[in-house]
Amino acid sequence: MTPHPLLAAATELQPRTVALRRALHRHPEQGLLLPRTQAAVLAELADVPGLEVSTGRSCSSVVGVLTGARPGPTVLLRGDMDALPLPEDTGLPFASEVAGSMHACGHDAHVAMLASAARLLSARRDELAGRVVLMFQPGEEGHHGARTMIDDGVLDIAGRPVSALALHVSATVACGQVQVRPGPMMASTDTLRVTVTGRGGHASAPDQALDPVSAAAATIGALATMVGRRISVFDPAVVTVAHLWAGTTHNIIPETAHLEGTLRCLSEDTRALLREEVRRVCLHTAAAHGCTAEVVLEPGYPVTVNDPRVVATVQALARSLLGAGSAPPMENPVMGAEDFAYVLAQVPGAMAFLGASPPGVDPAHAAANHSNRVVFDEDVLASGVALLAGFALGELAPR
Template sequence: MSSQSPTTQATAASSLDDDTRSRGREFLAAAAALSPRLIDLRRRLHAQPEIGLMLPNTQASVLAELDGLDLEVTLGERTTSIVAVLRGAHPGPTVLLRGDMDALPVVEDNDLPYRSTNGAMHACGHDMHAAGLVGAAHLLSGRRRDLHGDVLFMFQPGEEGHGGARVMIEEGALEASGSLPVAAYAVHVGPGVNGRFRTRSGPILGSSSVLSVTLTGSGGHGSRPHQGRDPVPALAETVLALQAMVTRRIDVLDPAVVSVTRVEASDAVNVLPERARLSATVRTFSTETLEVVEAESRRIAAGIAHAHGLDVEVDFERSYPVTVTDPAETQRALATITTMFGHGRVESTMTPRFGSEDFSFVLEQIPGSYILLGASPLHIDPATAAYSHSPDVLFDDALLADQSALLAKLAWDRLHN
């Protein structure tokens, strides 16, 4: 039981709130001064995007911007990752801040002076994430003497389907400071109301898996189907059965999406193929539902194949797990955002989305939060803005100051409270 009187406790809490607000204004002012440099970096990254796990030019650009800061830098071996540790002057735990850096195989369709022309595009805002994390490193490095603990900056390649976070974890990124971080945070920009932050406790993004079914019969002439074992009708039945399975075997309160996105059969119109294949993306919000989807998909494919006298091969690859935010860390993050930017720029009631994110691998091991930042330019209606991964999506890099300041303040608050 506290020995302080209620009045003393209230005064102490008020003093802490004032200090928190003052520190938030300090970070925002410093980030605003840094903004031109961050915008320049972001636009250079945008003009020269790189795909996958190996991003040598991106890595070099980020390292040049970190040069001169008092950081312990480790480079990845299987990927061009960067792990930078800032040691606070005072003892304390470690907090992880993450920014991904890779682009997509999308041909940009925007008329910008810094548009990409190499056939790839930062159509998911990772150029913003990398520049924003550089900004946070500068802001916190300038306050190292007052920092109680360490900050681990995780610059990650290969988020777009390459599992870069998993590779970095396997190479020891989470232990780079010598102790497992007590919290992890990431900010992801996207189309939406300019400057509005959104998050929620619990599942925020879905798992991502790939289902592949190959049916094998015997080929022949298209005019004499009775002489072969045609896998095409069975494949069509499988597509429809998978859709029915989702509506009849999956609880609507713990949903799943199974979208068949690729169907392959004969290359010639008059040939019965020996094999027919389908591929589908599978999204869920829980491991329990994912188990049901996998088991039922295998059962359905085997049953239909058997009925048609076909052989079947089913592959179910689990790519990314559900992205689950920690309730306590998410409440901390919401308090920090509200203190810095006001209630009008915060939304905490968003529904989870079926998009996937490999920050989920980090959040499986470290409690943390994942924050979305609306970044549609002010002249674009967010209701009709092009979505992420589109060739004409646009992001407002004037928000880099807010993004950097928030990341820095999230780490600061977690280490000092």
């Protein structure tokens, strides 16, 4: 079967796309300040005809604006750029050369796909009635980079976008398959930190102390019970305590115990209720054990909500470019979080997953995103390039 012309053009760019992806993979950077990554993106975009490029004031962002041959609205495409704090154990020939840092979530692929999409779109400016904003974003991994770029004016640099799209590769989705759904796509996230304070003493005489460890353990159980009793099963939430520490040795009851965890929701109403209930459970469970609790809830990303029209557009585009079976219905949202939610709160758009499971591996058993062993199939990069460019071309087709 003859490939779609846009996919064929993206495939011609594949060597360049892969080269950029691997260069970024070797030298990952974390957070909002990514000077080496920013320089690599600027160098890659320097010879793209008609592209106006600027950098951020508050972070190492890059924004490209491509103006079509005719006037019209603005469309935004995003690629996030930052890495994660973990060592790489993939054995790849282009593995990270930075100790304790790895592109374990595929953001290097996102940058490379967006840069090559810029080339495809530049070559087709006469087919664009409007402008394309290319949003190269640092700080997605917990640093609120999208919010920072919005504060820096990315949504106003070329007129408020009428639609937006971000693609995210996934190692546990079959290669080339597109997963996207209308409405809540990904969860909100908040961080829970609790310090339970009692009275220390000898472990042989717990009656003469106030044991914060027991209170902390009871709190974990009470939180799990609370979710099932206070939160509707039709608007789900997750509370996970993933970090617990207390004391210094086996025969001393410490004065304090500490909990850390995460809260995930699919609606802002349930998020508000969950925060209230978590605080109540922590305070009163500690009090029932004669202890006190200090509860800190650190707000994270909001719910990622996809626009139904944009979702339908992306699904139709995927089927056209990649085949009729490439965009099966996605029944359930993902309880992970995404700061593209900040963009989607202001612009109708979609976050979509692009399957990149490595060849010869069952996606269900592949090392997942954020694993120190995750591997992505680079063959899918051309599909991502074509999807990003095709979305902008469709949204800005002359009417």
